[in-house]
Amino acid sequence: MARKKRKHSQYATDEIASGGITATEESGIAATLARLQGPNHYSQAQENHDQTHEAAAEEADSWTVVGRGGKKRKTNNYPALVYADLHRQQSSIKLGDLQSLVLYCLADGTSPSWISVRHHAQVKKAVVLFVPGLEKGMFDGSVALDIPTGNPVEDLELNDRTDPSAKEEALQNVPSSVAVPKQDGVSRNIASPDDFLPVRLAADSLPQPLKHLAEFFEHLWPVKAPGDDKHSKVYSPIHHMLNTQVPKTHEQKAAEKAVKGPKPMNGQGWESKRTPITSFLSSKDDLRENDYVLHPVWFGTELERSVEIKRRADAKQSSDFGWIDSRVPDLEAGNVPENTIEKDSLAAGRTVLAMDCEMCTVDGGDPALTRISLVSWDGEIVMDELVKPDKPIINYLTQYSGITPEKMQPITTTLSDIQKRLLDMLTPNTILIGHSLNSDLEALKLTHPFIVDTSLLYPHPRGPPMKSSLKWLAQKYIGREIQKGHGTLGHDSVEDSRACLDLVKKKCEKGPEWGSAAMNSETIFKRLSRTPRSGQCKVEGGEDGKIGAIIDHGAPGKSFGHMAAFCIGCNTDAEVVEGVKIAVAGDPDGSTIPGGGVDFTWA
Numbered sequence: 001m002a003r004k005k006r007k008h009s010q011y012a013t014d015e016i017a018s019g020g021i022t023a024t025e026e027s028g029i030a031a032t033l034a035r036l037q038g039p040n041h042y043s044q045a046q047e048n049h050d051q052t053h054e055a056a057a058e059e060a061d062s063w064t065v066v067g068r069g070g071k072k073r074k075t076n077n078y079p080a081l082v083y084a085d086l087h088r089q090q091s092s093i094k095l096g097d098l099q100s101l102v103l104y105c106l107a108d109g110t111s112p113s114w115i116s117v118r119h120h121a122q123v124k125k126a127v128v129l130f131v132p133g134l135e136k137g138m139f140d141g142s143v144a145l146d147i148p149t150g151n152p153v154e155d156l157e158l159n160d161r162t163d164p165s166a167k168e169e170a171l172q173n174v175p176s177s178v179a180v181p182k183q184d185g186v187s188r189n190i191a192s193p194d195d196f197l198p199v200r201l202a203a204d205s206l207p208q209p210l211k212h213l214a215e216f217f218e219h220l221w222p223v224k225a226p227g228d229d230k231h232s233k234v235y236s237p238i239h240h241m242l243n244t245q246v247p248k249t250h251e252q253k254a255a256e257k258a259v260k261g262p263k264p265m266n267g268q269g270w271e272s273k274r275t276p277i278t279s280f281l282s283s284k285d286d287l288r289e290n291d292y293v294l295h296p297v298w299f300g301t302e303l304e305r306s307v308e309i310k311r312r313a314d315a316k317q318s319s320d321f322g323w324i325d326s327r328v329p330d331l332e333a334g335n336v337p338e339n340t341i342e343k344d345s346l347a348a349g350r351t352v353l354a355m356d357c358e359m360c361t362v363d364g365g366d367p368a369l370t371r372i373s374l375v376s377w378d379g380e381i382v383m384d385e386l387v388k389p390d391k392p393i394i395n396y397l398t399q400y401s402g403i404t405p406e407k408m409q410p411i412t413t414t415l416s417d418i419q420k421r422l423l424d425m426l427t428p429n430t431i432l433i434g435h436s437l438n439s440d441l442e443a444l445k446l447t448h449p450f451i452v453d454t455s456l457l458y459p460h461p462r463g464p465p466m467k468s469s470l471k472w473l474a475q476k477y478i479g480r481e482i483q484k485g486h487g488t489l490g491h492d493s494v495e496d497s498r499a500c501l502d503l504v505k506k507k508c509e510k511g512p513e514w515g516s517a518a519m520n521s522e523t524i525f526k527r528l529s530r531t532p533r534s535g536q537c538k539v540e541g542g543e544d545g546k547i548g549a550i551i552d553h554g555a556p557g558k559s560f561g562h563m564a565a566f567c568i569g570c571n572t573d574a575e576v577v578e579g580v581k582i583a584v585a586g587d588p589d590g591s592t593i594p595g596g597g598v599d600f601t602w603a
Contacts, residue, residue: 079105079123082116083198083219092196092224095240099524102126106546106599107531108247125584127601130237138210139199139220145207196222228462235463238560242602243521262476265515273511276348277431277504280512282451290456292438293317295449297330317445324419326426326448333428334450346508350450352377353425354433354501356493357440360403361395368393369415369443370403373493374425375501382425384494386411387418402490415445422446433500435470454503458515474499477515478506523563524548528600548600549593551579564602566593576603 093114103109105123117123137143198221203214227234282290284298293312299305312318328334336349358371368389374382386403388411396403426432426448434440435454441447458473460466474480482499483491507514529545549566550556553576557567568579580603586595 077119077122079117079119082118090196092222094224095226095237098128098223099241099244102128102600103244103524103527107528125597125599125601127580127584127603128241129580129603130241136220136222139201139206141207145209198222228465233465242524242560242563244524244527246520246522247527262472264475264479265477270510270514272509273513274344274346275508275511276346277350277352277452277508278348280452280457280504280507281431282453282456286453286456287438287451290436290438290453292451293323293442293447295325295328295447297328297449321445322415323445323447324423326430326446327423328426328428328449331449336429346505347377349429351427351430352433352501352504353382353430354497354504355437355440356434356491356496356500357443358401358403358491358493359439359443360389360393360397360401362389362391362393364391365394366391367443369418370396370401370408371493372418372440372444373497375494375497377501379498379501381494383421385413385418387413387415390415398490399487400490402485402492418444419446433497433504435473435496435500436467452504454500457504457507470496470499473503473515478502524600525563525565533599546599548602549583549598551576551583551601551603564598566598568592579603 097112097114100109101112101115101117104111104117105120106126111117111120135143138145198219200219201214201217203211206214225234225237226240282292284294287294287298294308296305296308299308309318312323313320317323334350341349354375356373357369359367360370362368368391369387370389370393371384371386373384376382386407388408393405393408396405396408398404422444430448431450431452432448433452433454437451437453454470454473455467458468458477460468471481471483471486474482478499480499480502482495485491525548528548531546532544533546547565548563549568550560550564551568551570553570555569557569566583568583570576570579580601582593582597583601583603584597586593586597588595
């Protein structure tokens with residue numbers, strides 16, 4: 001006999017025989033839900049919510065049968081978040097998952113896989129509160145949380161103090177994939193699929209300052225912060241939450257799949273903004289952070305100069321070790337009078353040289369210059385010379401450099417000869433272009449203050465310290481394949497120099513945002529603005545899309561606040577709370593936000 005298909009809501013009321021745990025738990029849209037891992041984890045809060053869950057299941061299961069065909073009609077479509085055993089987590093959810101949840105409820109996002117959303121089209125508004133300093137350990141007792149005394153010294157001592165019994169209990173219940181220090185200093189790290197499940201909040205077990213949170217939120221869900229685990233870096237959570245990738249059409253996705261390697265940028269619909277090359281000069285901080293040896297003009301005071309001179313001497317980067325500085329007396333010497341610059345000139349009256357060098361390994365294991373190529377702004381070769389190192393070559397690195405013993409045998413040109421020629425060529429108005437040019441300048445034992453580095457000009461999609469290869473950038477942004485001899489015949493430094501030059505020209509022609517993350521991303525507010533709204537509140541200009549507001553301390557309008565339709569600056573947390581209320585419901589008199597409020601609020 002055929003069995004009748006069960007409704008989704010019937011699964012919600014089934015209990016797992018081994019532990020008596022509901023397979024699905026439900027709450028209002030503002031709450032975060034969780035499945036408990038065993039009967040021992042049941043709290044008083046679970047018992048208090050049993051009747052609520054049963055009533056919700058019955059209400060969700062309410063149907064009216066019409067006609068012989070068994071056509072059904074729901075009597076309730078109130079939105080709800082549902083976490084079921086089906087949503088087994090293998091890793092922590094990320095801020096991007098929360099962003100996707102907001103976009104799914106309010107705009108054109110895809111359905112999340114880590115949680116179910118019932119009647120998402122009925123969600124009218126969403127509020128995201130970002131509370132810095134609020135940690136998971138504050139809820140389980142592993143991090144002490146005391147009411148501030150007003151004395152900074154005493155407050156610091158309070159934060160360092162933790163109830164030993166609470167801490168021990170918290171460490172016993174900590175997910176097994178988290179490294180827990182032992183008394184002998186050795187940590188354990190045992191992975192488990194249940195490590196990333198949410199935890200139910202019970203007011204009785206929370207510290208006094210957090211008890212009120214249990215009145216609004218039923219569960220605590222671990223969320224992984226954006227960052228780079230390898231380099232121990234944490235990226236801006238605000239940036240990751242408020243910026244989203246531009247959705248692609250099916251045609252665009254199909255076209256990208258057909259292309260091997262980096263997907264070329266066609267620039268269709270791009271609004272070009274011609275920008276002079278001087279706008280892309282690396283700053284002192286950029287150069288320092290990317291391991292450039294700084295030219296003396298970057299140090300304005302005698303103290304700074306003396307400190308840098310000592311540092312360079314200690315690092316063997318002074319004149320005693322063969323290093324030279326280009327003849328630039330000060331930064332102002334590089335300025336070109338405006339009346340001598342041609343209108344709309346991308347070079348801005350400067351002499352531009354693109355450089356690339358090839359190196360070999362010499363006795364002692366150090367890299368040494370073996371070829372240097374310079375190309376002018378019009379693409380003509382200014383210099384292309386093989387250079388004989390001072391020490392014997394022990395590895396020609398032919399697969400990368402293209403240098404062979406046969407090519408080097410007749411060469412007598414030395415590094416000193418090249419340095420003398422460069423000192424005559426590098427004037428105060430000369431700009432050097434290259435890819436990770438710090439390596440080339442180190443091989444030349446040369447410093448110059450005016451640098452444009454294509455590895456910085458085109459940031460890696462995952463952000464620093466990652467850098468895109470020149471081969472990848474050339475294929476993606478100028479549609480050119482270079483370094484075809486990589487791993488066999490080696491690179492051509494003239495080819496690489498011209499690739500750098502054309503990448504810089506493309507950037508100057510298209511504008512500062514070309515090749516940056518902003519090309520493929522947009523703010524969440526812009527994404528929402530393309531979704532029609534049914535409210536009465538409209539932005540000036542007659543736009544009918546959904547709108548948002550940002551509420552924060554200080555003057556958020558000067559930073560990320562310009563993204564939203566409305567921005568409210570606050571001085572205290574209490575003002576932030578009032579600002580959120582105004583954003584959601586609107587001002588009674590419409591002075592700040594019109595009646596009806598906004599659709600998305602970030603605070």
